[in-house]
Amino acid sequence: MSAGLRVAGVDGCPRLADGSGGWIAVIIEPGNAMKAERIDRLAELVDRPEAPQIIAVDMPIGLPKRVGPNGRAPERLVRPRLGMRQSSVFSMPSRAAVYAALDPRLPDEAERYRHACSVARATSEPPRAVSRQAFHIFGKIAEIDGLLRERAALAGRIHECHPEVSFWAMNGETALDLAKKVKNAPHKPGLALRRRLLAAQGFAEALTSPLQARALKVGEDDLIDACAAAWTARRIAHGQAIGFPTPAERDGEGLPIQIQA
Template structure:
C-alpha cells in the first residue's frame, strides 16, 4: 500500500510517497495540481495534505472546530493555524470581496487575513476536486504539520518556529528533522534530501510530517480533531488528523 504526505509549494504541490513498511521506496515529486498526485501510478491509498478540507457556511468564534481544538495544543506555534472563513468568502474573486463576505458570515464578524487569503486558490482546488470526485474523501485527509510534530514530540508543543520573517529558521528545522528521525518511520536519505525545484525546504519538511500521519493512518492509527469528524454542507469531512500515539 502506498501513501503520501502533501504540502502546497510555489510550483503547485509537493508530495512525499512511500510504500508502507518499505522506507527505501520513498520518493519526492512536485505536481501542478492535487489530482495528479492522487492519480499518480502509485495510487496512494491515503493522502495526508496540509490544506483545509470541508468549509463552513457560517463561522462562529475563531474558525472551524478543528482549528479551535488544536490551537491550544500548539503553544507558541498556534498562530500557524489560520481561521478559515465561510465557503462564500473562500470563493470570492478578490480580497475586498472576501473580507466583506467573511464579515457577513461570521459571529463575531471577522475579516480575512492577507496570508489566509493567499491559501484560498488551493483550498478551492481541493474543495472542487472532492465535490467532483466524492469517492476521494475516503483517501484524502487534512493534516497540519505542527500538529504532526506535536504528536511526534510526545504531545508537547515545539518552542522553536521553522520560519522567521518568511525565511527558514535552521534551529527549528533541525528540531523537526530530529523528530522525524526519532520516529523511525522514514529513511535518513529522505529526511536529508534537498527540496526539488519549485519547492522550499520547509515545504518538503511539511510534506514529510504529513507522510508520518499517512503511515500511521495506514496501519490503523491516527486521531482526529474533532473525534468523530464533522461534515460540511456538501458532506465533506471536517477534521484535522495526526498520529494516534508516538511511534
Template sequence: MTVALPFAGIDGCRGGWTVARWDGAQVFTLARVTHVHELFDAADPPRITAIDMPIGLPEHVGAGGRAPERLVRPLLGLRQSSVFSVPARAAVMAGVGPGDETSRYRAACAAALASSDPPRAVAKQCFHLFPKMAEVDHLLRSRPKLRARLVECHPEVAFWAMNGQAALDLPKKVKNRPYPPGLDLRLTLLGASGVPCDLLNAQTARALGAGLDDLIDAAACAVTAKRVAEGKALRFPDPPEADAFGLPVAIVA
C-alpha cells in the first residue's frame, strides 16, 4: 500500500532541486529532481509544496527589496543577511538570455541598475540563482492552477517559526563551510516539529549530490507546507501582494 505524502519542501542544489516529502507523521522521503515540474507531473503530486525560491518578480525594486524581504529580515537577528533582495524581472530575464556568462551578467547588472532605486547591480551569488528563479516563474505563469499549491518559503524564516518565533543564534555555515552546531540546532527543531530525521545525514546528501544543508532546508520547507495545509502558516505580507502576472508575492512560514 502506497502512503500518501501530501507535503513537500524544495530547496535548490547544484544542477537541480532537493525534494523532501512528508506525510506529516513518520513517513519522510528525500529525492532529487532536475526540474520542479517533475514533482507535479508525477502520479502522486503533493497537495502543498513550499519552495526556497522567490515567487513573484518585481518590475521595480526599492530599498530593501520586495515587501517579503523587508518584513522578515528584522525577525532573523544575525541571520537576516540570508534574505537577499530579489532583483527586477528584467534583470532576471536578462541573466538567463542569450550569450556567455559574462555577457549575461553584464546585461543583468545593466537591467538591475535601470530598475532599482537606489540603483543596485546584481551580486554574483544571486545571479547564479536566476535560472532557477526563471524556471519557477515560468512554471507558475504557464500553469496557474499550481499557484495555490506552490508557495515561497525561506528556511531561516521557517526555523524562526519552529523556534517559537525567535531568531536562531547559530548559522548553518561559517566561512562557507558547514557548521555542525548550527546544523544540529536545525535538526533538533525539525525533530521537535515531528519530522523523522534519520535520512538527514551526510551519507544521504552524498547519494543525492547535494549538501546536508540543502536536505535540512528542504525539510524545513516541508514543515511549512504542512503548516499551510493546516491553516497555521504566517505570511509576509498578509495578504500577499501580486506581481505583474498575478503571482502571489509573500514569504510563508
C-alpha cells in the first residue's frame, strides 16, 4: 500500500464524567505528522471526512460460537512470545457470552457478570468462566462487533492488534521485561521503556508524554498503547505486519480472527 495513507491506532479508555470519550486515537497523517485525540465511538473515526484508511484497535475482533482450550488461535499463538507479559492477553469467550454481559434486562452488574459466566461455560470446552478484566471491556468489543457486522466493508480497514505484541515486534521480536503497571498502578520504568521504543520509531516525546496523557485525561498506559496500535496500523498499511495466525481465521459472521503486529 501507499506510504501516503492516513492510519490510526485506537485503544479503549475510561469515559469522562459526562459519558464521552471512550476511546483514545493516535492518528498518523500522510507525511508522518501525528496527533492524539479522544473519540466517543469508532464509527465517528471511520466516518469523518478525512478518515484513516487503516485502523488498528486494541480490542478483539472475531468472536467464535464455541471456544476451545486456551481461547482463540491468536491468543494461543502470541502468549508464548510475551514471556512475563502474557497475562495481558485475555481469553475471549463466545459471542453469546459477550452479549450476555450486556443484557439490558439485568441492570445489576454482578448479575450480568454471573449471566455472562454461565453462558461462557455453556459455550466452551472445557467449561470456562470469563475474567473480570475481560468482562469490563465487553461493551467496547460489542461496539466493534456490531459495527463490522453491519458494515462488512470495514473489515478491510479495522484490524485487531495487541500493544504488548506490537512492542514485542518493535523490540526485535523480544518480550519486554518490564510491566506498564504493577499492582494496577503505573510502573514508570516500564512506561519509559515503551516510550523509548516508540521514540526510535518516530513518535515524538511530546506525543507520548505524561503531560499529553493528562491533557487528554487518559492513563499514560492507554496513550502509549494507542501509539503502539498506530505503529501497527502503519505496518499493516505498508504490508509489513505479522499476523497471528496467518492466514486469518474467520468467525461464523465472516469476521477475521487475527492479531497483527
